[in-house]
Amino acid sequence: MLNPHAKLVQNIFDAKLEQKPTRDGFGTGTIEAGKSNENVLVLCADLAESTRAEWFQKEFPERFIEMGIAEQNMAATAAGFALAGKVPFMASYAAFSPGRNYEQIRTTIALNNLHVVVCGMHAGVSVGPDGATHQMLEDIGLMRMLPGMTVIAPSDAEEARKAVVAASKMSTPVYIRFGRSPVPSYTTPETPFEIGKALVLWDSELAEGVEGIQIPQKAKVAIMTTGSMSHQALVAARALAAEGIGTIVLSVPTIKPLDTEAVVSVARRTSHVVTIEEHTVMGGFGSAVAECLSEQYPVKIVRLGTQDVFGQSGTPDELMQHYGLSAVHIGEAVREILNHTQHKKN
């Protein structure tokens, strides 16, 4: 059921699975990119510790650029560095970058078509107690509307590291979204990662089993996921399999350009799609999938994410539960979409 080609960790459903925030992958990834390319810089707006820019700063103090609390200036200055042939990664919280400096990103980075990597930290409600002001739920939508902008939401720290290194080798604008709270480290260094490629994590029609689950099962619903929700999607898939409901879990770290081939081929096999993202359902990942499928292979879609509301204070777990972002909610959506179709047939 777990796709062996995804080369995921062995103990993937173990409650003690190691957890790290994706922002750690920004720290390790920028150091790796900085080692292989002396033009790589990290710009930060007075948040070096929490963004993990500090890790790069310790390794390459001369290439760490402190911008102060000035995100607009950071974006346009990053453009200036890129004009001079540098490869700037600019880090702040997503609520401020791209939240505050969207127009600077649009004009000086995107319209200039410059290789700047905009890194939005602390995205989503899992920021926790800081509350709605700091819980960015609109960044994927904002950034994917910009022509030429690549948009990536890594699902664990290792995938984030790979995304950062891959972004350093591009030549056009990139947005990468990171989270504050730890998420299960379920991928390995061997897990394939390529910008623009989706990856099947779970396929109930595959012969290889998971303990206690009968195989194979006809895949009836595709669960398409991005960013922090991917491991939850796997947990949901296993629970559904135990009930005899076969699914395919497609992880889509690159939201733009969307791997439309993978999205369509999975939808073709299942005819039902549930999308999940820690982002508003308007304009984000679910919208991207819906746009693609409505044109190329219309199927019934349910989009999970925040439903046109802001976040609030609470623990990350409380908030994820409240806004319907968990394996349980994915399971409910899958059952619902199947029941709905069943009713229609009757």
Place this chain on the structure above:
Amino acid sequence: MALTDAEILHIEDKAEKIRETIIEMLVAAGSGHTAGPLGTADIFAALYFHVLKHDPQNPEWEERDRLILSNGHIVPVRYAAMAHAGYFPIEECLTLRKFGSRLQGHPERPRLPGLETTSGPLGQGLSQGNGLAYSLLMDAQRPQSGAGIRTPAPVSRRVYVAMGDGEQNEGNVWEAVMWAGKNKLHNLTAIIDRNNIQIDGMTEDIMPLDSLRAKYEAFNWHVLEVDGHNVRAFIDAVDEARAIYEKPTVIIAHTIPGKGVPEIEFDYHWHGKPPTAEEGKQFLKDIRTLKGKLPHEYA
């Protein structure tokens, strides 16, 4: 070395040609900004025909100085100066703002080599100039260890950022002013076109800016003020900025909006509109006869 009178005259002559081209391109475009481009023609003539180290045949030349135009709406003056300097045929100026033209209403770097950046939305040019200037300082002092750049440092390439006075209203400008002062970017020279107008009226009525000098000095800049139509004074200021190794320099260039056409000089209503064909003829005559001081056969 001081320029000879003949050399200054040559630059002034280019400024007049640039003004003529500005009028012709705005009439052809049927939209665009008139006051700012006419007001800065002397400065752009001085930049393109003396100050800048550049090669019109090789706009991407690595050793060139960089000129960032922050207030992108005055780009007709840059297009005209570039055309007269040989970047592209002067006739191409008449494609300004037309479909398919490389000469977009506001400058777009990917479309025309030599523009350095995209601008129009105000307040962002100085930040980009800062990034460039910092990079050039980094490159000039490799290998290096420890935080930041060392200043002063010998650096062969300079960065010029042309800004409007109205755009000093933008918060982003002051974030950039603060950052340049902090980092002592002595290879950066900002030029403010102090023409005292913006779209809705006089700058001091819309949002008072004075004392600009005191503001920049407070942010650790070296400040020079010149008559922006006195080519020699402007070039002297640029030379002085080169000799200041402790901080960035801003040249506050006092200019007359619409300079060269008496009917529109000082009139903020001409900030954002072009002359009609009829007005264009009269304006060209004004420019070519130095406001009627020369006989009409020169027109």
